[in-house]
Amino acid sequence: MNIYAFTALLNLLASALLGFFVYSQNRKSSVNKTFALFCFFIAVWSGAYILWQLAETQEYALLWSRTLMAGTIFVSISYFHFIVVFINKLKEYKKYLIIGYPILALFFFASFTPYFITSVTSKLTFPFWPEPGILFHPFLATWVFFIFFTLYVLAKEHRNASSEKLRTQLRYILLGTIVGYLGGLTNYFLWYNIPIPPIGNWAATFYLGVVTYAIVTERLFDIRIVLTQILVGIVSILLLINFILSNTAFEYFWKGGLLMAFLVAGWLLVKSVVNEIKQRQELQQAYAKLKELDEAKSEFVSIASHQLRTPLTAIKGYISMLAEGTYGKLLPKQKKPITNIYDSNERLIRLVNDLLNISRIESGKVQMEWQKAKLHDVVQGVIDELQIKAKEKKIKLILQKPDTPLPSFNMDPIKVRNIILNIIDNAIRYTGKGSITLTFIPKPENRSLQTKNVLITIKDTGEGMSTEELGHLFESFSRGKTGSKMWTEGAGLGLYISKQFVQMHKGRIWAESDGAGKGSTFFIELPVS
């Protein structure tokens, strides 16, 4: 076997295995199908090439050289086809395929007639080189056209590639195509009596290698499976040849054993790679599904909140107008039920707001809106808003300012306001009589040192809490055993949300109480930066 036949054998093996595995991996994908089709024509060319090289008579050499050309005819167009499918531009270039395939098919039918190859003669080291017939020249022109057109399309795509990954991939394909076809073209010089030896076989091997390397990324197909299968396939064939060439019974025995052992190991190897890739795909699918569910949940909560708020708005509006006498003066004994309806409705509105907030916090959709703000202004705003409510319950709401005013610092003022509002609102609800005192002091207290934190203290003279209650205070009602019992009292989800907001500030929140009936104190520590 000469070097030309040997390289053709390499190409036959590589293209047949690559084509087969790529196709069997995903029979529905047009990328896989067109690539397999291209591999098929390379394999026909390579197979006939071997037989042509091994032919000992003119007759056989002519037959196999014609078969070789029959395979070659579709190489450049099927590669073009694969490329346009790969870059997802089939629609744009379809017309070239519609015109190209029938024209080349005509040449294919002519390839076994003297119009295509007239005879074989001796040239350079080749005893039987084919002589071109009249149709060979237009064929070669069409064939070369598709080569340059493919290069043009690839270069254009490479220039406009949307991502770096795709660009790199296209660069390899372009390089492989240029080298492959430059080599491939050398196969045609001798047809025109130009004494340049054909190196197309080597180029084709290189080209298959580079294209395979280029498609390693997931865009085309999972190359890990294909490469593993090819490796196992090649080693098995070599071991089989080795086995057949045995001379003694002992050789048959151990070479046969080796082949069997390798087949088992190879099968396990391929299976494990397939499994691993399958698992990864399943994980990705599960993750995508989870994300979808999460979004559906958020959307549901958002729409449900909107729908719930509309009737609540109407109730709130009409009740407040009734209470204020827009529809006529109320009797004194009607005032209390009206106020109770209003308060209950407010609780519902707050609950809807809290649910929406929690849904957002838990899906990570709440963003911090950092800005420099004065804590004093934020606190004063809350005190002003709740003062009326405190007065109605005859509770004193006191703000003790620090000796020296705190500088403004980075915070999300809306969230800080929400935290303090929640805690004071709760304190008003759970304090029958007495006072609620809010203080805020810089930490460390020594004024010559730089302020690191600010500690806000909200102390009430209300119902107080047991140790057990303190332990579950900042949980949402979906957590903790005592939750359902505690929250039916109506503390809502405000404290849970407050804790989330404090944590988003990288601060701390906690509560202390000397026990039931002895009042509670809430502490919020926020870092100053």
Place this chain on the structure above:
Amino acid sequence: MAKKILIIEDEHILVGMYADQFHSEKWSVITATTKDEGIEMTKKEHPDIVLLDILLFDGTGIEYLQAKKEDSAIASIPVIVFSNLDDTKTKEEALKLGALEYLLKANFTPQELVQKASFYLT
């Protein structure tokens, strides 16, 4: 002269409720229930201020704000957005298109809304 407000809102109960409160405080009230009607009424009536809902039958309040902004004859009329849709993106868009405020309906009584509207006209 009585101040004139245009309420663009598709919930009839809410329209009636807000209209009642504005009437009781001696405002002149006109109403629209769709986006298109809202634009038409704004052009025709030139209200002092507009109270605008976001989710409407034929589009969104955001579309109303865009259309209003492009029409120089009505572009300067102040708008308060009031909606029960608590969505940060919509809120940002509304404020960017010139809305004075984005209020969550359920958090305000009709009296408070009248106060807000009066505040912006003084």
